[in-house]
Amino acid sequence: MARRASSVIDPGRRRTLAAAAIGAAGLWLPSASRAAVWGSIPATAGTVWATPPDLRILEIHLYGGLSMWETFYARAPGAANRFRGFDAEIAALPFAGCDAAFTDPALSPFANDANGRPVHLGPATRPLWKPAILNKMRIVVLAHEFQPHEAAIPLTMTGQRLGNPKLAGLGAAIQHHFVSRDIEAGPPPPRPYSYVLWPETFSFPTDNLQASAAIGMHPAYARPLVLKVGAGLPGFLGSLTRSGIRSERDALLRQYVDQYSASLRHGSMLSTTPAGRTRSKGFAAFESSSSMVFGAASLHGLLTAPGSPAPLALPNDAACPSAGTFENMPAHGIRLAAYLLAQTGANAPRYACVIDKGMQTASGGGAYDTHGGAHASVTSGNLFNICKTLRELVDAGTLDLSKTMVVLTTEFGRTPTRAGSGRDHWPEGFCQVLIGGPVTRGVSGALLDGNAPGVSAGDDGRADPARHFRPADLRAAILTACGIMPFENDAYAVPDISFSTAGSSHGDLMRGLKTQVLGA
Known part of the structure; x- marks a missing residue:
């Protein structure tokens, strides 16, 4: 016969049992081993930043897959096949008439990549050719294996594959961190810290752009507020x-x-x-x-x-270097996002994501899915519009690059050879761009160049196998730039980082993301 348990329980044991019961009921108690505020970098990680960053993030998703070869990864002037099949079309575009205020030099040297080869900027990026911008700009080389938009967009916007329960955008992690801070100190904030700006006249296809507002395993309060940008916003x-x-x-x-x-x-x-x-x-x-x-x-x-x-x-603007006037939904979204991020105070917005659907629609949809049609003019015109809007905001002081990091993302690149009158999908090697915050001028990683000695024709345009990054690397680096620990259970794991090893600590990886990806 079992002995009957004593009805007397010591206070310490009673506290333990009560805590266990609360845990079983779906409640949780703070642990001395973790920071009370979600995403705080623990002291055990060592020094990552001498001063905790106070950073805003403006993410612009260049929907459709931007071609790098005419924009952020062009060959040097005078090089053979400088724009990889579209030299004649780029030369014929009337960039000179786009904006008289941008009287920068015609040449566009930027930096050497990780292999020491020079990378130049194409003419569509000309509004960014200002030392105050270029000196805080970094091109990051990425690669993955997904050709369909439906799989590539969630991966590049979250760092996680479709089906992963942790699939969440940057806005969710940033919102989680700051609301957690507020709840720890007192009442929740009266308005969100994270915003996602979708174009209201754009019927989202099955391409999973909704990943921009996904929260994965983050709590419900981490969801960014979605604003539909357009004429109906007032x-x-x-x-x-x-x-x-x-x-x-x-x-x-x-x-x-x-x-x-x-x-x-x-x-x-x-x-x-x-x-x-x-x-x-x-x-x-x-x-x-x-x-x-x-x-x-x-x-x-x-x-x-x-x-x-x-x-x-909602403005109507002339497209340049193409002809015609269009609703400028992308600029509208960027200006509203910059307005939000320029606010000050304890509850000021910290993150805004804008979906760039383009002033002109590409032949395959979105702004940059140029399988055919006027590849050079559509790609250049849509990207010039983004760069011009950013330049205007920087010059006006609305966008402070010392306090804001601009993140230009795209789901993949385009083939380094022509496919008829356009280019097809190319996840084997592409770029995303960081401007502002702690980043320094340079190129993180490298794309192989068929003009270089020892590079075969089949490897041309691919990311260097030893010198490129995964989408998760970039996402985790951005959170690190914000002073948010990216290795919380709701975010990334050590093996998600491409350069992690069996002995990598969280602090080691954050410092590696800071130097290798951000160049900080």
């Missing part, structure tokens, strides 16, 4: 005033939130926060989403600030 502001919602309804919702909060208080025995409330992931998400509802007026005030309202009008 109408959205009306909904933020919440007309017709009586104060009694808000008071009732607040009462429910307070009652739920009170149910999590267990007296001094389990007082794990100053208020004595047991911490619960589920309740934190509920409380944060409720706070966002109550904070609609705060977002309305942010976008309609007297004297300096957000740029909400």
Whole structure:
């Protein structure tokens, strides 16, 4: 016969059992072994930054797959086949008439790649040819194996493959970090830290661009706010005033939130926060989403600030170097994103992602999926529009590159040889671009050049097997630049980093991402 357990339990054991019961109920208690704020770099990682970064991220996804060969990875002037099959078309484009304000030199040397070969910038990037911009610009060479947009876009926007439960955009991690900080210190923020700007007139196909707002395993409160950019945006502001919602309804919702909060208080025995409330992931998400509802007026005030309202009008602009006037949805989104990121204060936005659908639609869709048609003019015109908008914002002081990192992403590149009148998909070697923040001028990695000795024709345009990065490397490096530890359970694992080894520590990898990817 089993001995009956004693009814007397010592206080220490009672506390342990109670904590176990709370864990079984889906609640969690802070551990002395982890930082209270999600994403804080632990002291055990060693020094990563001498001063914790205070950085904003403006991500622009160049949808369709930008060709690098005429833009960010051109051969030197005078080289044979400088633009890899499109020399005549690029030479014929009337760049001289695009903007008289951009009177930079015609040559565009940028930096040597990791193999010591010079990389030049094509004419569509001309608005960026300003020392203050170029000296804070880095081209990062990447490669992966996915040709379809549907698989390549989620991978390059999150660093994770389709089907991975941790598939999440940068906005989710950044939102998670700062809301976690706020919840630890007091009430949730009245409005989001992360925003994703989708074009309202663009019906998203099955290409999985929604990955930009995915949260993976992050809590519900980590989801960025999606704003549909376009002519209907001013109408959205009306909904933020919440007309017709009586104060009694808000008071009732607040009462429910307070009652739920009170149910999590267990007296001094389990007082794990100053208020004595047991911490619960589920309740934190509920409380944060409720706070966002109550904070609609705060977002309305942010976008309609007297004297300096957000740029909400959709412009019609002339495309250059192509002819014609189009709705400039990409510039509209970038200007609104820059406005958000220029705000100051404890709850200022930290991340904004803009989907560049192009002023002109490429033959395969999006801005850069140029399988045929006017490859040179469509690619150059759409990218020139992005670069010109960024230059204008930098010159106006709206976009401060000492406090903001611009991230130009694309799902893959284009073939280094012509495919009829265009180029096909090329994930074997392509580039993404970082501008601002801690980055320094240079090229991280290298694309093989068929003009170089020892490079076979079959390897031309591919990423150097020993000198390129994975999408996860770049994503983790950006989080590191923000002072966010990328190796939390919700984000990346050590094996996700291409240069990790069995003995790599988190601190070693963050310092490697800082120097090898960011060049900081």
